Amino acid sequence: AGLPAPGSFRTPPQLSFEFFPPRTEALEQQLWSCIRRLEPLRPSFVSVTYGAGGSTQARTHDTVARLARDTALVPAAHLTCVGASRGAVDDVARQYWDCGVRHIVALRGDPQEKNGPFQPHPDGYNSAAELVAGLKRVADFEISVAAYPETHPEASSPQADLDNLKRKLDAGAVRAITQLFFDADTFLRFLDRCLAAGITAPVVPGIMPVSRFAPAKRFAQSCGVGFPDWLETLFGGTEEDADTRNMLGAVVAAEQVRLLQANGVDEFHFYTLNRPDLVYAIARILGVRPDQAAG
Ligand code: FAD
Secondary structure (H helix, E strand, C coil): CCCCCCCCCCCCCEEEEEECCCCCHHHHHHHHHHHHHHHHHCCCEEEECCCHHHCCHHHHHHHHHHHHHHCCCCEEEEEECCCCCHHHHHHHHHHHHHCCCCEEEEECCCCCCCCCCCCCCCCCCCCHHHHHHHHHHHCCCEEEEEECCCCCCCCCCHHHHHHHHHHHHHCCCCEEEEEECCCHHHHHHHHHHHHHCCCCCCEEEEECCCCCHHHHHHHHHHCCCCCCHHHHHHHCCCCCCHHHHHHHHHHHHHHHHHHHHHCCCCEEEEECCCCCHHHHHHHHHCCCCCCCCCC
16 A cells, blocks of 8 residues: 555654754844744754754853743753763753753764764763763753664664663663664664664654755765665756755655654654755645644
8 A cells, every 4th residue: 555645644743853053143043934934833842953072052052042931842952971071061951951941962972073083071971871861960851862773883883882772761861863864764674673672762763854965965974874876866966956956855855754654653853954944844744734733
């Protein structure tokens, strides 16, 4: 049997959206128009990334605090272990708690210099699992962590990486959000392995709708994510043709999420890149409408 008609699933899924903190006034406006466009879809939470090496600490904090203050959205702050002592990280977490933020996406983080090895701060948290345990000592945060359908590049084996995911959940995280991937099967196989390893917490697919192929490929390669040949062929030659690229990006992401949804996946996390249009359309394809979103 084929897939149900687009947008026709009876129970709309839960969505969450990821933004990055803006660097300039113009980007700030772009971010807030993106947030306002996606807000009526009533996501279960929205998260704000933390730049490599903690480089966006103030901007992440300001964006998350404004989300808490000026919107009805549930904000989640990404927080990493890089370049900071445990005390400093705990202080940042306490500031979040004090301004009403209850959800943290806890990550080890990557060093500021890409490709260098991760060097923990001498008094810092050494891993995301340690960070989760530390945050739970600060306050009773809801904590999400990262998972890697294609295995984290530094892991000694896929099983070791899965053991690490389990440690993060055992330390108090309640949800895993995956690294991006391009083949739905990659995620579904990973989900099977999680279940076989006794992981019962939700493992939420991280979806990145692609409209600009070359940067997406570079980004995927920099985090050890396979970029399939078919995608390269599909987008090849459309560099100067934004309309076609957007249509292709929408179709690829729509097929990906529809296949996942048909296999029982009912939560999706979108890497929005602060651009709302593809995400908005794909949400509708998943059956989420602004007036009747799951809440
Ligand atoms: P960890 O879970 O600590 O794992 C790191 C590596 O160490 C893995 O290979 C793991 O298997 C291994 N490992 C950990 N503990 C052990 C152990 N005891 N024994 C053996 N091996 C071990 N980065 C940012 O800088 N800012 C962000 O905002 C950000 N947001 C992200 C959001 C999502 C949804 C995802 C998927 C990633 C994000 N990242 C972000 C990237 C992330 O910081 C990197 O992928 C980083 O390299 C690993 O972080 P982690 O939390 O998965 O680390």
